[in-house]
Amino acid sequence: MKPLPRWxxxxxxxxxxxxxxxxxxxxxxxxxxxxxxxxLRSSFTDENPLQSQSNYIGFANYSEMLxxxxxxxxxxxxxxxxxxxxxxxxxxxxxFATLLNxxxxxxxxxxxxxxxxxxxxxxxxxxxxxxxxxxxGLLNNVLMHLGIVGQPVDWLGDPSLAQLSVGIVVAWVLxxxxxxxxxxxxxxxxxELYDASSIDGANSRQxxxxxxxxxxxxxxxxxxxISLITVLxxxxxxxxxxxxxxxxxxxxxxxxxxxxxxxxxQFGYASAIAMALLLLSAVIALSVTNLLRRREVSL
Amino acid sequence: MxxxxxxxxxxxxxxxxxxxxxxxSSGGSAASHTLTYLTFDTPDLTPAFWQKSIDAAQAxxxxxxxKQVVSPNTDRDTYAKQLEASGQFPDLLESITPSQYTAAGxxxxxxxxxxxxxxxxxLGNAIKGKVYIPPTNSQIIPLVFYNKAEFAKAxxxxxxxxxxxxxxxxxxxxxxxxxxxxxxNDPFAAAMPLTGAISxxxxxxxxxxxxxxxxxxxxxxxxxxxxxAQKMRTLVTNGDFEQGALNVSYADSITQFNxxxxxxxxxxxxxxxxxxxxxxxxxxxxxxxxxDGSVVIPFSVGGSMAISSKTPDLAGATxxxxxxxxxxxxxxxxxxxxxxxxxIKGKTLADFDVTVSPTFTNSYAYVTDTNNKVSSIGWxxxxxxxxxxxxxxxxxxxxxxxxxxxxxxxxxxxxxxxATATQ
Numbered sequence: 053m054k055p056l057p058r059w060x061x062x063x064x065x066x067x068x069x070x071x072x073x074x075x076x077x078x079x080x081x082x083x084x085x086x087x088x089x090x091x092l093r094s095s096f097t098d099e100n101p102l103q104s105q106s107n108y109i110g111f112a113n114y115s116e117m118l119x120x121x122x123x124x125x126x127x128x129x130x131x132x133x134x135x136x137x138x139x140x141x142x143x144x145x146x147x148f149a150t151l152l153n154x155x156x157x158x159x160x161x162x163x164x165x166x167x168x169x170x171x172x173x174x175x176x177x178x179x180x181x182x183x184x185x186x187x188x189g190l191l192n193n194v195l196m197h198l199g200i201v202g203q204p205v206d207w208l209g210d211p212s213l214a215q216l217s218v219g220i221v222v223a224w225v226l227x228x229x230x231x232x233x234x235x236x237x238x239x240x241x242x243x244e245l246y247d248a249s250s251i252d253g254a255n256s257r258q259x260x261x262x263x264x265x266x267x268x269x270x271x272x273x274x275x276x277x278i279s280l281i282t283v284l285x286x287x288x289x290x291x292x293x294x295x296x297x298x299x300x301x302x303x304x305x306x307x308x309x310x311x312x313x314x315x316x317x318q319f320g321y322a323s324a325i326a327m328a329l330l331l332l333s334a335v336i337a338l339s340v341t342n343l344l345r346r347r348e349v350s351l
Numbered sequence: 352m353x354x355x356x357x358x359x360x361x362x363x364x365x366x367x368x369x370x371x372x373x374x375x376s377s378g379g380s381a382a383s384h385t386l387t388y389l390t391f392d393t394p395d396l397t398p399a400f401w402q403k404s405i406d407a408a409q410a411x412x413x414x415x416x417x418k419q420v421v422s423p424n425t426d427r428d429t430y431a432k433q434l435e436a437s438g439q440f441p442d443l444l445e446s447i448t449p450s451q452y453t454a455a456g457x458x459x460x461x462x463x464x465x466x467x468x469x470x471x472x473x474l475g476n477a478i479k480g481k482v483y484i485p486p487t488n489s490q491i492i493p494l495v496f497y498n499k500a501e502f503a504k505a506x507x508x509x510x511x512x513x514x515x516x517x518x519x520x521x522x523x524x525x526x527x528x529x530x531x532x533x534x535x536n537d538p539f540a541a542a543m544p545l546t547g548a549i550s551x552x553x554x555x556x557x558x559x560x561x562x563x564x565x566x567x568x569x570x571x572x573x574x575x576x577x578x579x580a581q582k583m584r585t586l587v588t589n590g591d592f593e594q595g596a597l598n599v600s601y602a603d604s605i606t607q608f609n610x611x612x613x614x615x616x617x618x619x620x621x622x623x624x625x626x627x628x629x630x631x632x633x634x635x636x637x638x639x640x641x642x643d644g645s646v647v648i649p650f651s652v653g654g655s656m657a658i659s660s661k662t663p664d665l666a667g668a669t670x671x672x673x674x675x676x677x678x679x680x681x682x683x684x685x686x687x688x689x690x691x692x693x694x695i696k697g698k699t700l701a702d703f704d705v706t707v708s709p710t711f712t713n714s715y716a717y718v719t720d721t722n723n724k725v726s727s728i729g730w731x732x733x734x735x736x737x738x739x740x741x742x743x744x745x746x747x748x749x750x751x752x753x754x755x756x757x758x759x760x761x762x763x764x765x766x767x768x769x770a771t772a773t774q
Contacts, residue, residue, distance in 0.1 A: 101436040102455035121767075186536065187598040208536055209597030211754060297538055298597045299751035314429040315740040316772060317451070319436070 088330070095324035100317045113324035122300065123325060126308040129301070133219055134283040134336075140223040141279050142272065145230025150264070152231070153238045163235060170228030178292025181221045182208070185293075211301035214294055218302050221289055226282060230275045237271035238264065273344035277337050284333045305329050384414050386442035386668055388656070389431055391422040395624060395688025408675035415667045417443075442662040443672060449476070449483035449657055450736040458483045459658040459665060461672075469677060471694045475652030476733045484654035484732070485676040488691035491717055492550075492619040492649050492727040493543040496626075496710070497635050501528055501614035509637040511644040513582065520591045523614045531586065532613035534604025535597040535753070538746035539729075543617040545583045545749040546729055547639030550649035552579040554725040555641060561726060561735040564769065571762035571769070580762055584752045597753055619730070623690030623711045631708040638717060648717050649727035652694065655681075679703045686711075692718045739772030741765070 056064075063070070095113055099106035117123055152163050169177070184190045185207035192204040207217045245263050254262065287306040290296060296303035303311075305325065313322035390401050398421075405417050420441050422430040428448050434440055440457065452458050460481035467473045475486040497509060502519075505526035510516040520530040535541030553576050554560050563569045570576070586592060593599060593613050605625045608616040616622065617639065626634050638646050655676040662668045675681060677695065679702055685691035686705045692715050693703060700707065700715070726735035729745045737745065748761045755761065 100455070101432045102452060102457060182600070185598070186600055186603065187593075187595040188603065204595050204598070206595045206598045209595050209599075209753070294536075295538065297747065297750055298535070298541070298753065299747045310429075311740055311743070314432045315743065317432070317739065 091323045091326055094320050095327045097320045099319040099323070101314065101319050102317055106320065109320070113321045114328070116321060117325060117328060122303075123305070123308060125300065126303045126305045129215065129303065130284060130286070130305045133215070133222065133286070133304070134280050136219050137223045137226060137283050138276055138279040140219070141226035141230050142275055144223065144227040145275065146234045146268065148227065148231040149234035149238055150260075152235060163232070166231045167228045169225045170232075172225075174225070174288030175292050177221065177225055178289045181217075181224075181289075182293050185217050208294055209298060211298055214298060214302050218290055218293060221293060222283060222286060225289065226279050230279065233271050233275045234268055237268040241267045269344070269348040273341060273348060276344060277341050280340060281333055281337055284329065284336070384664060384667065385416040385418055386662060386664060386671070387418050387420050387439075388443040388445070388671075389420045389422060389427060389434070389441040389447075390445045391425050391427045393425060393689070395684055400684050404675060404678065404681045407678055407680065408671050411674040412667055412670045415664070415671060417671065440659055440661060442659050442664070442668050444657045444659070445655065446484070446653060447657055448732050448736060450478050450732065450734070452657070453478050453481075453483060457660055459660040459662070459669075461485060461658075461669070465673065469696055471696055472652055474733075475694065476654055478734055478736075483657050485656075485672070486652045486654045486694050487676050487682060488654065488685055489650060489652045489694050489718060490620045490691065490727075490730070491638075491714065492651055492730045493547045493617040493639060494620055494622075494636050494714055494717075495547075495639060496608070496616045496618060496622060497637065498608070498611055498614050499633050499635050501611060502635075504528070505614070509635060510640050511637070513640050513642050515644075516640040517585070517589070519615075520586070520589065524590070529593045529613040530591040530615055531593070532599075532604050532608040532616045533592045533596040534599050534601040535592070535750060536599055537601035538743065538750055540601040540604060540618070541597060541753075542729060542746040542749035543619075544586055545580060545745070545752070546727060547617055547649060548579040548582040549576060550725055550728050551639045551641045551647040552582075554649070554728060555645070555647035555723055558725045561728065561731070561737070565738075565773070571765040572759055577759050577762055580748075580752070581758050583749060584756060584758050587753050588756075597750060619690075620692065620714055621690040623708065623714060624688040625690075626708050626710060628708075631710065634708070634710050636710050636714050646717075646722050648722055648724045649730075650718075650724040651727045651730040651732060653691070653732060690714075694718075737772075738769065741768055741772050744768040 055061075094106075096108055096110060097106040098109050098112075148166050152159050152166060172180075182189075186192075187204050187206075187209075189207075191207065192201070195201045195205065196203075206213055208214050241263065245267075246259055249259050249263060285306050286304050287310070290302055290304050290307060294302045296307050306329070309322045309325050309329070312318050312325065388405065390396075392398060392401075401419060401421075405419060409415055409417050420434070424430075427444065427446065428451055431441065431444055431447055431452075435457065449458055460483055463473070463482065466482045466485065470486045472486055472489070473482065474480070475489065476482065476484055501523070502508070505519075505523045505528060507519045507522050510519045523530040531544075533541060533543070556575070557563070557569075560569060564571075571580075593604075593607065599607070604616070604618075605622065607613060609625070609627055609630055638648060641647055656672050658665070658668045658672055679695075679698065682691070682693050682695070683703045683705055686693060686700070686703055686707065690711065693700070700712075726733065728735075729737060729742045731737075744765060748765055751761050752758065
């Protein structure tokens with residue numbers, strides 16, 4: 053009997069893997085690529101969710117974005133939030149990871165606890181923190197009980213404080229993720245490096261700067277990039293926590309897109325903003341990744 | 352020209368999930384005589400209420416099966432649009448804002464003779480003379496509720512004029528009481544004083560103001576509107592609202608007012624359903640005060656369900672909707688829990704088998720009395736409904752007045768938003 057050609061045998065051998073890869077690719081195409089392409093096409097039209105017909109209007113939606121003050125405000129807030137939260141979440145994550153980088157059972161339990169914020173649904177997170185921040189909430193009661201403030205603080209009522217409050221909550225959520233990423237990186241650092249540096253007389257601060265900081269560089273790249281992308285498309289937590297208020301001061305760009313699409317019925321314009329946000333996210337993510345990769349090499 | 356393609360990435364995930372969840376609903380309507388009905392849950396309109404009310408109306412239409420589609424939150428308009436965008440527009444839609452759909456021809460008007468025969472204000476929520484939602488009930492938005500004990504303690508009476516209102520606030524503060532509860536963390540609640548002031552002062556004098564705004568002959572920056580909006584700012588600068596008013600949720604504002612932590616509460620008449628029995632004789636009500644003391648009632652006629660013009664069984668859908676709308680048992684829950692004022696012809700409160708507070712009865716008198724009823728700005732569902740997302744913009748302007756003294760600037764922003772919404 054003639055043996056099967058090599059490529060057929062190889063294909064049969066890898067059939068399972070190829071099937072899984074094909075399924076993944078199919079899902080990616082259906083849920084990511086196709087909607088993005090449809091959105092791109094929609095962004096050049098005056099599509100309205102309630103109308104069956106739409107017209108090609110060229111770049112009109114894109115030029116409208118230049119004069120949209122509410123979009124500008126939401127984008128500014130989103131970018132500031134992304135920057136602030138990314139820095140805070142990574143700093144907290146690295147600090148937690150350093151503290152939890154032990155092998156005892158109690159630390160293993162604490163690691164699970166540290167990851168919890170990332171597991172909880174954004175809607176639940178929003179509700180929990182809303183009960184903490186409101187006028188008669190946990191935070192104001194504690195602060196007043198301790199005598200730190202004389203009157204309740206307007207955590208969600210003052211525009212600046214509301215923005216800060218949103219930042220705290222999102223940083224809290226992301227810190228669960230960053231802690232796990234940094235912890236994995238710390239556990240891969242050979243202990244011999246610390247032993248050798250101790251013999252050379254390095255103190256713990258020097259060990260952190262010369263060994264830990266450098267060895268977690270790849271983890272920093274991943275953690276920073278994913279944190280940025282997560283915040284740039286943030287929707288659920290803000291919707292529950294502040295509804296974008298007061299007076300739209302905490303409205304994210306993702307929220308604004310949904311409002312334009314389904315309240316103002318400007319599907320085409322919402323698609324154009326979505327495409328711009330996608331492009332902006334891609335540029336930021338690629339730039340940051342490149343920058344951090346170069347840093348990894350230099351370290 | 353493009354045929355409407357479908358969905359943007361904006362809503363892709365939501366719509367795909369929604370599509371998966373209800374793909375069998377209206378698809379089989381024509382053959383199986385099954386119609387979809389969009390509803391929403393609230394503490395008073397519970398799943399059990401909907402099931403019971405649907406069963407009762409369904410029993411009057413032989414061969415019809417109703418499949419309930421529940422909105423994930425009370426914003427049923429946004430959900431209805433998502434369903435429409437994914438080709439799943441329900442056959443029946445409870446308490447939506449018809450003006451958002453009529454331009455696209457998505458709703459079927461009711462037979463006017465049936466509406467005329469059954470409702471007190473047949474054209475109360477009509478759009479260009481056609482009724483898309485049976486006008487079964489109405490609300491006053493806002494009324495000012497007050498705590499009689501707190502008023503007595505401060506030695507004040509319910510005010511009729513704006514000057515009296517400010518004087519009452521001053522006396523309440525002098526007596527160590529918080530004059531006004533707001534719950535401003537929820538934008539619609541924050542906007543109650545602004546809604547009251549503009550409805551009473553501007554629409555009270557010119558009921559056609561919103562139509563004129565559509566025509567472009569008046570603007571939010573006109574002196575009379577700015578003067579009305581300035582009243583909200585005055586209450587802020589006077590410190591008449593509760594401490595951290597924008598940090599208090601609507602739900603908490605109800606609790607705080609019921610607990611006597613503030614003396615007055617400007618809110619929609621739905622608050623009537625939240626007055627605890629222990630406070631029935633202690634909570635009073637008066638209309639939003641005007642400059643000259645004349646009574647102006649900011650009014651909104653609501654109703655039950657709209658019918659999709661695309662429904663495969665228009666006769667069945669209409670029969671179901673009419674049966675549901677005239678069933679007193681369904682209005683009973685709305686009257687008791689939501690403070691809705693019934694607008695069905697030939698029926699008194701007794702016909703709905705409800706037990707209501709004296710404050711409800713006094714408030715209902717503002718509906719049945721002959722007085723100056725005007726559209727409640729930001730709440731009307733008839734021709735006076737605001738365009739696009741302007742309701743949200745209006746509520747946000749009220750929140751902004753807590754942090755800026757530029758009242759005219761906020762009104763100018765509303766004019767810009769109006770231009771965007773109507774372009």
